[in-house]
Amino acid sequence: MTASRVLVLNSGSSSLKYQLLDMADGSRLAVGLVERIGEETSRLVHSPTGSGTRERRGAIADHQAALKAVASELAADGTGLDSPELAAIGHRVVHGGTRFTEPTVIDEEVLAEIRALVPLAPLHNPANITGIEEARALRPDLPQVAVFDTAFHSTIPEHAAHYAIDAATAEAYDIRRYGFHGTSHAYVSRAAAALLGKAPAEVNVIVLHLGNGASASAVRGGICVDTSMGLTPLEGLVMGTRSGDLDPAVVFHLSRVAGLGIDEVDTLLNKRSGLLGLCGDNDMREILRRAGEGDARAKLAFDVYVHRLKKYIGGYTAVLGRVDAVVFTAGVGENAAAVREAAVDGLSGLGLVLDGAANAARSSEPRLVCAEDSRVAIAVVPTDEELEIAAQAYDLVTR
Numbered sequence: 059m060t061a062s063r064v065l066v067l068n069s070g071s072s073s074l075k076y077q078l079l080d081m082a083d084g085s086r087l088a089v090g091l092v093e094r095i096g097e098e099t100s101r102l103v104h105s106p107t108g109s110g111t112r113e114r115r116g117a118i119a120d121h122q123a124a125l126k127a128v129a130s131e132l133a134a135d136g137t138g139l140d141s142p143e144l145a146a147i148g149h150r151v152v153h154g155g156t157r158f159t160e161p162t163v164i165d166e167e168v169l170a171e172i173r174a175l176v177p178l179a180p181l182h183n184p185a186n187i188t189g190i191e192e193a194r195a196l197r198p199d200l201p202q203v204a205v206f207d208t209a210f211h212s213t214i215p216e217h218a219a220h221y222a223i224d225a226a227t228a229e230a231y232d233i234r235r236y237g238f239h240g241t242s243h244a245y246v247s248r249a250a251a252a253l254l255g256k257a258p259a260e261v262n263v264i265v266l267h268l269g270n271g272a273s274a275s276a277v278r279g280g281i282c283v284d285t286s287m288g289l290t291p292l293e294g295l296v297m298g299t300r301s302g303d304l305d306p307a308v309v310f311h312l313s314r315v316a317g318l319g320i321d322e323v324d325t326l327l328n329k330r331s332g333l334l335g336l337c338g339d340n341d342m343r344e345i346l347r348r349a350g351e352g353d354a355r356a357k358l359a360f361d362v363y364v365h366r367l368k369k370y371i372g373g374y375t376a377v378l379g380r381v382d383a384v385v386f387t388a389g390v391g392e393n394a395a396a397v398r399e400a401a402v403d404g405l406s407g408l409g410l411v412l413d414g415a416a417n418a419a420r421s422s423e424p425r426l427v428c429a430e431d432s433r434v435a436i437a438v439v440p441t442d443e444e445l446e447i448a449a450q451a452y453d454l455v456t457r
């Protein structure tokens with residue numbers, strides 16, 4: 059029997075998301091989540107494919123306990139971590155810096171290098187590292203593969219990666235555009251090419267990953283040439299709670315005039331801005347509902363969100379020169395027909411013409427939502443970051 063299963067772990071500061079996939083056919087054996095790790099009210103939700111969801115409530119002290127709880131749920135399904143069918147564990151790692159541009163089998167040296175990148179991703183890499191350490195402790199003999207959110211963007215040219223700041227300072231502190239959501243942009247740009255019946259190398263696409271975090275990328279012939287997130291996931295599009303692009307002088311102003319400390323500004327821009335900051339809600343469903351009832355703040359939040367999207371669609375059209383498809387993905391991109399409609403409204407000059415009925419129809423399949431005469435395709439492609447992580451990890455360990 060060939061080992062063909064991959065356990066994908068996405069370890070956050072107080073959560074652990076996981077999926078067990080079988081790469082023989084890409085099927086999912088289980089998906090689950092442990093949340094509120096370290097609190098009294100921790101919760102584990104485990105959904106094995108084909109049988110009922112199980113839920114466990116009660117304190118789960120730390121990531122070690124969380125992973126043990128996950129392992130015991132998987133064991134109860136006969137798919138435990140000791141199964142000979144398990145080929146690898148794939149870990150989502152947010153920041154790979156300039157060092158990691160490919161999925162990488164984790165050893166002590168790699169782990170130390172991921173640790174060295176913590177200053178670039180203080181909110182994310184420490185949690186990813188904890189997940190790796192605990193998984194290695196449970197199965198030290200099994201290949202553990204790090205798949206980096208930044209990797210797909212490592213191909214962006216120097217002129218897109220550089221900020222126009224003092225070169226020596228930028229170099230000393232590794233300041234450049236790295237980009238994030240890379241596994242999603244990789245998966246979705248490839249799936250969009252397939253939807254067009256072409257090879258990735260034949261098409262230029264703009265991918266709009268619109269979830270609670272949001273990012274855009276320009277992908278030429280399967281290679282990423284620009285992306286909206288930067289040194290951190292704060293730059294670019296308007297997000298659920300993050301501001302995206304803003305004049306950096308806002309930070310000085312808040313410091314000098316409002317007397318905010320640097321950590322307060324960090325929290326303001328990352329956690330209390332974006333849609334939430336603009337109107338008090340970060341869920342697009344709620345914003346659409348409120349806007350529909352005539353709520354002016356919700357309408358403004360929607361308009362600011364869409365205006366930014368349009369600027370990136372236009373900007374990346376200029377970057378790519380020729381665009382074959384604009385592709386919407388993630389929670390908002392896949393589900394909010396009103397956002398897609400508003401984002402391409404008035405862009406027929408760029409070749410984008412929506413088909414209203416196709417756009418309004420709900421589906422969980424990759425699909426075209428453009429009119430017959432749209433020069434540039436408009437597509438909705440559900441993302442699947444876990445499948446992409448599992449596929450990359452499996453490819454690496456079976457190469």
Ligand code: AMP
Nearest residue numbers: 269270271341342343388389390393394
């Ligand atoms: P993600 O980060 O990709 O899971 O996306 C989460 C976001 O998707 C939520 O915060 C919602 O704003 C948005 N979302 C999910 N379902 C819908 C929907 N049916 N309509 C509009 N927005 C949605």
